[in-house]
Amino acid sequence: MNTSTVPAPRQRVLSGMQPSGSSLHLGNYLGALVHWVRMQDEYDAIYFIPDLHAITVPQDPAELASRTRVTAAQYIASGVDVEKCTLFVQSQVPEHAQLAWVLNCLTGFGEASRMTQFKDKSLKQGADSTTVGLFTYPILQAADILLYQPEGVPVGEDQRQHVELSRDLAQRFNTRFGPVFVVPKPFIQKESAKIYDLQNPTAKMSKSAGSPSGLINLMDEPKVTAKRIKSAVTDDGAEIRFDRGEKPGISNLLTIYSLLTGKNVDDVVGHFEGRMYGHLKVELADVVVDHLEPIRTRALELLADQAELDRLLNVGAEKARSIASVTLADVFAKVGFLPAHTHDSAGAP
Ligand code: TYM
Numbered sequence: 001m002n003t004s005t006v007p008a009p010r011q012r013v014l015s016g017m018q019p020s021g022s023s024l025h026l027g028n029y030l031g032a033l034v035h036w037v038r039m040q041d042e043y044d045a046i047y048f049i050p051d052l053h054a055i056t057v058p059q060d061p062a063e064l065a066s067r068t069r070v071t072a073a074q075y076i077a078s079g080v081d082v083e084k085c086t087l088f089v090q091s092q093v094p095e096h097a098q099l100a101w102v103l104n105c106l107t108g109f110g111e112a113s114r115m116t117q118f119k120d121k122s123l124k125q126g127a128d129s130t131t132v133g134l135f136t137y138p139i140l141q142a143a144d145i146l147l148y149q150p151e152g153v154p155v156g157e158d159q160r161q162h163v164e165l166s167r168d169l170a171q172r173f174n175t176r177f178g179p180v181f182v183v184p185k186p187f188i189q190k191e192s193a194k195i196y197d198l199q200n201p202t203a204k205m206s207k208s209a210g211s212p213s214g215l216i217n218l219m220d221e222p223k224v225t226a227k228r229i230k231s232a233v234t235d236d237g238a239e240i241r242f243d244r245g246e247k248p249g250i251s252n253l254l255t256i257y258s259l260l261t262g263k264n265v266d267d268v269v270g271h272f273e274g275r276m277y278g279h280l281k282v283e284l285a286d287v288v289v290d291h292l293e294p295i296r297t298r299a300l301e302l303l304a305d306q307a308e309l310d311r312l313l314n315v316g317a318e319k320a321r322s323i324a325s326v327t328l329a330d331v332f333a334k335v336g337f338l339p340a341h342t343h344d345s346a347g348a349p
Contacts, residue, residue, distance in 0.1 A: 014150040019071040023219035027195035027205035037079035045085035077298035088316035095324035099143035142166035177334040198232040201248040226285040
């Protein structure tokens with residue numbers, strides 16, 4: 001019997017990146033986006049822009065709208081293909097907030113209090129300027145994931161705890177109310193994909209870093225990018241070698257060089273043998289600019305036709321809702337909510 005004509009169903013993966021800056025940075029790109037692009041060929045991939053998450057800290061409304069579009073444009077310009085995957089904006093799929101409420105009611109206060117990202121951020125901001133939204137953010141993230149029944153959630157190590165919470169909540173719901181959710185696995189990118197701040201190379205590159213000079217942004221002008229690389233903090237000594245403990249600055253630059261050129265780190269070290277830190281920086285600046293320039297140009301083109309970008313996102317939201325509404329209807333029925341009688345609501349006949 002010839003079974004080769006029946007393709008095996010593809011596993012589903014889902015991930016998202018916050019639109020919390022005016023640009024994504026190189027950590028988002030190398031730590032997440034390049035993997036998303038690779039995965040859309042192998043998996044049934046769903047990628048989205050978690051704008052509901054972004055308002056857990058104050059946002060200017062016009063800026064938030066603009067950042068959401070810029071984030072979408074950067075996904076697409078980096079190779080996320082709307083023909084191959086589902087791409088949408090979270091707030092356009094109301095089922096996220098609806099499921100989050102149910103999951104809020106299954107999460108212990110102590111359990112939510114143990115989320116390290118919340119502890120770090122609330123410590124920095126102080127209790128009075130920390131919102132309840134920031135506290136329940138990981139539960140909204142669990143809803144983002146569980147609505148789509150993915151097998152895997154590709155994220156960096158910093159998101160592992162949130163994916164673990166999703167697993168716990170999926171199992172808890174299934175045990176209490178009957179099976180609904182697939183229990184997702186974190187697909188954690190290797191530590192080698194972690195990119196550090198150029199000015200503070202023991203801290204991860206992050207939008208919330210104290211100074212922008214440690215960030216490489218996808219939307220920055222090439223000359224800004226080159227300058228930041230050339231001004232990156234380096235380490236004592238003069239030898240170019242990979243050593244995260246003794247040479248965090250140089251190791252970070254070597255990682256970036258390796259990931260962008262596809263050469264392994266040992267070969268990159270060999271290439272720079274006998275040369276100085278300055279040589280590495282000058283060459284790396286060219287590598288980064290050459291790589292990011294076409295992405296920036298493509299993103300700007302996409303942003304120039306806002307109507308078309310919005311149309312693509314609306315199509316994605318429709319696709320997403322067709323999956324999310326089925327899960328939510330099942331959840332609502334299991335919880336004991338009465339069926340609604342509109343087409344848009346969960347439980348619609
Ligand atoms: P966010 O927006 O902070 O980060 C998006 C992705 O980028 C990775 N990342 C990095 N990787 C390497 N080096 C870095 N310096 C670096 N900085 C960030 C992160 O690990 C992540 O994979 N809560 C999530 C967004 C979210 C989400 C979801 C993710 C909301 N709902 C559902 C997955 C599934 C966040 O804030 O990621």
